Amino acid sequence: MSSDDEFMSDQLSDDQYEDDDYSLGELEEDDDRYLDDVKDEKPSKKAYEVDYKVHSDEQIRAAQQIQIEEVSSILGLPGEQCAILLRFFKWQKDRLIEKYMDTPDEVLEDAGLGPGYEAPAVLEKLKGFSCEICCDDERGLETYAMKCGHRYCADCYRQYIESKIKDEGEASRIECPSEGCSRIVGSKTIDLLVPSEINHRYRELLNRTYVDDKPNLRWCPAPNCEYVVDCAIRPTQLHSIVPTVQCSCSHQFCFGCGYADHLPCPCLLVKKWLKKCEDDSETANWISANTKECPKCVSTIEKNGGCNHMTCRKCKHEFCWVCMGPWQEHGTSWYNCNRFEEKSGSEARDQQAKSRASLERYLHYYNRYDNHDHSAKLDKDLYVKTEKKMTTLQSSSGLSWIEVQYLEAASKVLQQCRQTLKWTYAFAFYLERNNLTYIFEDNQKDLEMAVETLSSLFEMPTDQLANAKKEMMDRTAYVNSRRIILLEDTAKVLAEENWKFTVDLKQ
Amino acid sequence: MFHAKRLQKELIKIHQGLPPGIHLVAANDFQEWQMDIQVLDENPLYYGKTYRLKFKFSNNYPIEAPEVMFIRATDRDIPMHPHIYSNGVICLDLLSSGNGWSPVQSVESVCMSIQSMLTGNTKNERPDGDDQFVLRTSTSLRNIRFVYDDNTV
Ligand SMILES: [Zn+2]
Ligand SMILES: [Zn+2]
Ligand SMILES: [Zn+2]
Numbered sequence: 274m275s276s277d278d279e280f281m282s283d284q285l286s287d288d289q290y291e292d293d294d295y296s297l298g299e300l301e302e303d304d305d306r307y308l309d310d311v312k313d314e315k316p317s318k319k320a321y322e323v324d325y326k327v328h329s330d331e332q333i334r335a336a337q338q339i340q341i342e343e344v345s346s347i348l349g350l351p352g353e354q355c356a357i358l359l360r361f362f363k364w365q366k367d368r369l370i371e372k373y374m375d376t377p378d379e380v381l382e383d384a385g386l387g388p389g390y391e392a393p394a395v396l397e398k399l400k401g402f403s404c405e406i407c408c409d410d411e412r413g414l415e416t417y418a419m420k421c422g423h424r425y426c427a428d429c430y431r432q433y434i435e436s437k438i439k440d441e442g443e444a445s446r447i448e449c450p451s452e453g454c455s456r457i458v459g460s461k462t463i464d465l466l467v468p469s470e471i472n473h474r475y476r477e478l479l480n481r482t483y484v485d486d487k488p489n490l491r492w493c494p495a496p497n498c499e500y501v502v503d504c505a506i507r508p509t510q511l512h513s514i515v516p517t518v519q520c521s522c523s524h525q526f527c528f529g530c531g532y533a534d535h536l537p538c539p540c541l542l543v544k545k546w547l548k549k550c551e552d553d554s555e556t557a558n559w560i561s562a563n564t565k566e567c568p569k570c571v572s573t574i575e576k577n578g579g580c581n582h583m584t585c586r587k588c589k590h591e592f593c594w595v596c597m598g599p600w601q602e603h604g605t606s607w608y609n610c611n612r613f614e615e616k617s618g619s620e621a622r623d624q625q626a627k628s629r630a631s632l633e634r635y636l637h638y639y640n641r642y643d644n645h646d647h648s649a650k651l652d653k654d655l656y657v658k659t660e661k662k663m664t665t666l667q668s669s670s671g672l673s674w675i676e677v678q679y680l681e682a683a684s685k686v687l688q689q690c691r692q693t694l695k696w697t698y699a700f701a702f703y704l705e706r707n708n709l710t711y712i713f714e715d716n717q718k719d720l721e722m723a724v725e726t727l728s729s730l731f732e733m734p735t736d737q738l739a740n741a742k743k744e745m746m747d748r749t750a751y752v753n754s755r756r757i758i759l760l761e762d763t764a765k766v767l768a769e770e771n772w773k774f775t776v777d778l779k780q
Numbered sequence: 781m782f783h784a785k786r787l788q789k790e791l792i793k794i795h796q797g798l799p800p801g802i803h804l805v806a807a808n809d810f811q812e813w814q815m816d817i818q819v820l821d822e823n824p825l826y827y828g829k830t831y832r833l834k835f836k837f838s839n840n841y842p843i844e845a846p847e848v849m850f851i852r853a854t855d856r857d858i859p860m861h862p863h864i865y866s867n868g869v870i871c872l873d874l875l876s877s878g879n880g881w882s883p884v885q886s887v888e889s890v891c892m893s894i895q896s897m898l899t900g901n902t903k904n905e906r907p908d909g910d911d912q913f914v915l916r917t918s919t920s921l922r923n924i925r926f927v928y929d930d931n932t933v
């Protein structure tokens with residue numbers, strides 16, 4: 274295997290690719306073989322932390338090159354062809370070698386390297402040709418076809434490929450323009466047809482497919498960031514762990530779903546929660562079930578009790594909730610619309626109470642989630658203000674730049690904890706009540722109080738801030754410790770799969 | 781222009797004749813055409829009805845797929861189908877450049893595909909979440925990304 278490889282030893286062994294039980298333990302064993310010297314310096318890992326590494330773009334290219342050369346020496350094929358084969362096999366090196374040993378011709382043919390591959394790609398002029406894409410049939414029209422024989426004029430072919438690369442960001446899976454033909458457009462065709470800057474983009478995209486094809490790799494989602502995170506956590510483990518990583522660019526995100534740090538909430542709940550918040554269907558449903566428009570003035574009225582006798586607050590019109598008719602017509606059957614069966618009336622009321630309770634529950638969590646989300650944004654302003662305060666403090670108190678860094682540290686911790694608190698509310702929304710819930714809620718409450726206290730310290734006038742240094746630092750350390758406790762406790766129960774959620778995390 | 785030349789050729793072919801159940805309604809420029817389609821067998825869902833399709837072409841047609849949707853007009857309603865939203869938006873992979881579209885397709889072939897999509901359907905229903913989709917959808921189809929997961933319809 275790839276023992277000569279220094280930095281990506283774990284994911285180079287492709288036999289682990291489809292192994293869902295591939296555990297962290299195995300990864301660490303693998304690491305031990307190559308990284309003995311650094312092992313002892315590793316700080317003890319918290320329950321919510323995962324092992325990962327960050328690789329640069331160049332390292333990713335180098336890792337591909339190592340594998341290409343390795344396959345090349347085993348199969349005795351040129352490197353360029355091995356690159357195509359590896360991409361075709363989604364970098365499952367061992368599978369490729371095994372298949373190639375069995376049926377080399379078939380493998381080459383499937384990957385578009387069959388007989389005739391060596392023949393150069395050329396444009397041809399054909400008599401009586403009419404292009405099916407542009408309908409051009411001029412004489413002397415340059416045409417192109419791959420081995421599948423689907424021939425189009427060179428212009429159309431080029432436009433088609435350019436659009437795939439530029440507009441769709443496609444590279445390794447560009448198919449023949451013909452409907453239903455799945456022949457892949459290879460680099461020889463690209464070299465022949467497209468201009469160099471688009472060819473360059475094509476090569477870049479090919480490099481990216483390596484990361485996309487490898488389940489242990491993920492691009493950092495921060496804009497313009499070129500780093501790749503390497504982590505052994507697989508999608509099948511996401512019900513028991515929230516794999517949070519930090520890129521070399523400092524962006525913290527979830528390796529499982531790519532979303533910004535959402536500890537302690539598992540990916541599936543994050544997805545459900547965001548979707549729920551996005552379409553306010555719940556709110557809309559409730560409103561349509563429980564409000565009506567006054568038949569006279571058309572203002573919205575909410576029914577709040579069991580009585581069907583409604584009086585519009587605005588125009589004082591009296592009417593029956595059930596039939597919407599004027600109340601006077603109900604004659605003696607006060608408080609009961611006899612146009613409606615009593616039983617269905619009470620069912621409707623039960624239903625209403627249920628959906629109202631469900632909405633109220635949602636709003637309870639949503640408001641708190643939203644509040645921290647909003648506060649986190651305010652914290653960004655706070656950070657800017659803090660910087661100003663730091664400068665003022667430096668000049669007024671004679672403190673050095675280093676000595677006022679506690680303010681920045683406090684502000685950062687504050688932002689991170691808001692983020693965590695925000696997600697505890699989405700987490701709690703899906704949590705079923707049992708004795709574990711109370712531990713969670715206590716942790717949540719403690720962190721929340723600690724955060725608000727620290728936050729209020731920032732409101733202090735600048736001249737007092739210098740004297741509050743010790744308090745500020747103590748508070749910061751305390752807030753941080755509350756966050757760690759909450760995450761640690763939550764992650765442990767999650768790993769043991771002991772949280773009971775109202776939705777199935779394993780779907 | 782690239783797309784104009786191609787559409788010109790398509791138009792000549794259309795004037796020579798279209799398959800049964802497909803008619804050209806309007807093709808006044810190379811931006812937008814309208815077509816009428818009918819289902820030919822006796823599918824009770826669509827029997828005796830005609831539906832109107834609107835085609836919008838970009839300058840990059842046929843490299844890029846056209847935008848195709850059903851529109852309402854006199855005697856023209858939006859057909860019931862689990863992949864057709866009530867605002868006329870059609871969820872069909874061949875209409876999406878990144879998915880099933882091939883530049884070899886044409887207005888005629890798209891009409892035929894949609895015709896057969898209706899012919900084979902027995903469900904008198906709209907897609908899941910039709911209400912919300914219709915509320916949210918802006919008029920541009922370019923930003924909609926469908927997930928093609930249902931091969932039964
Ligand atoms: Zn052409
Ligand atoms: Zn082909
Ligand atoms: Zn990054």
Ligand SMILES: [Zn+2]
Pocket residue numbers: 527528529530531532535539540543
């Ligand atoms: Zn996630």
